[in-house]
Amino acid sequence: MEPLIALRGVTKTWGAPGSAPALVGVDLAIGAGQFVCLCGPSGCGKTTVLNLIAGLERPTTGEVTVRGQPVRGPSPERTVMFQESALFPWLTVQRNVEFPLEMAGVPRAERAARVEKYLKMVHLWRSRDAQPHELSGGMRQRAAMARALVGEPSILLMDEPFAALDAQTRDVLHGELERIWLETRKTVVFVTHNVREAARLGDRVVMMGTRPGRVTRDLAVTLARPREANDQDVTTLAAVIERELKIEIEKVIREELDDAWTPAGGGLPGAAGRDLGGGI
């Protein structure tokens, strides 16, 4: 069966052709209703994958399809939630959430009902008349979630939406997102560098490596829902993912440090996979 979202042989190169690719040979098929976490160190291209699906970027080679149709640009059927809420500061919470419906030409009466439904779903109905700057970071992300859901897209793309929040707020929002996902059964692609978050939320964790960015492992998660952040199974799974990613993360650190102190003769540090004194 045709997957809902498919990436085939996708590469992405920034800048001049021939410069180092950000993403190579990514093949990914995501079925309808899945909750997929893209997890990896910074620079692995996980956000790029998300932007490609969103239609905010174009692949250099390969193709990205949704329902078999190539993605040609952003669509209200694939909404995106960013690390910052990206709410419009000049609109109230209610008008912000109404915005996608206005763009879609939904009649006024129906808009009001839909906005109310989704603001209540994220428990923000009481703050509907507030301006975004009057809200806490967690409340802003709730508003952004309502705005992403209100147009009833089939695909929800989330780019580290809770990364800037404190641990307690994040934990609460994980619960909310899981509950909303169980209610609405959207297809969710969730980008994170936080392995615990990936283990807590995903049906499937796609691990990515860096230099060049690529998929290193695709892990199905069969833990029961609803989950808790402190569930033994979640913690164990997070540890497994962490071990896998560690190799990649060390690679990033090594390369970042090398730039500062590789001696003129070269040769000494820097080779990927170098054994840090293991033979002593």
Place this chain on the structure above:
Amino acid sequence: MGFLALLVVIWAVASRSGDRFLFPGPDDVALALRDNVRSGLLPRAVLKSLARLAIGYSVSLVAGVALGVALARVRWVKDTLGAVVLGLQAIPSVCWLPLALLWFGLGEMAIQVVVVLGSLLSITLATESAVNTIPPLLIRAARTMGATGGRLWLRVILPAALPGIVSGARLGWTFAWRSLLAGELLFISGGLGQVLELGRELHDMALVMGVMVVIVALGLASDHLLFGQLEARVRRAWGLDRV
């Protein structure tokens, strides 16, 4: 307020110790103002100037904002007009007068040209910078919500840039006001600038200073009451003035 009163006292003392004819005191100026308000000369001049300003400034505002948005968002406009705008910005507005007079003659049009050219470019540059500093994330988010083309401009880009545009509009207003008075000095224009020139011709220093007081008062009132309030309100609503 107290400081202002002190200034008036210093002014009164200074004028008494010098030539009252060349340096009239606040009382002389107040009398001149009263007489010229009663005769209707000043009210007519103020209305004439403000009406003129309203027209020229409106043109500036609309054209300036449109040009600024185009410079910021349309590549070929930036490539062609960008340097021109920066270059012309270096010309003080009065320097347009000779050209305007030769092209349009001693008339309404020449003054309006000076007013528009004096204020348009500052509004343009402020708008361009306001649009350029919109967080790209807002525009990306808007695109994912189906905002494209004209609706993206009207519903997202313009409101996002509004605080900067209002600051530019405020600046443009003072430039327009100055350009207007400079233009009105030149001929029988019926405006405040001409009354100033009339005072000079009649050697009526009290009238000259009276008109200057009126200019200061109008400038302060429009800047603080009109634009100050507007700017503060926009900044508050946009969450830019959080303490």
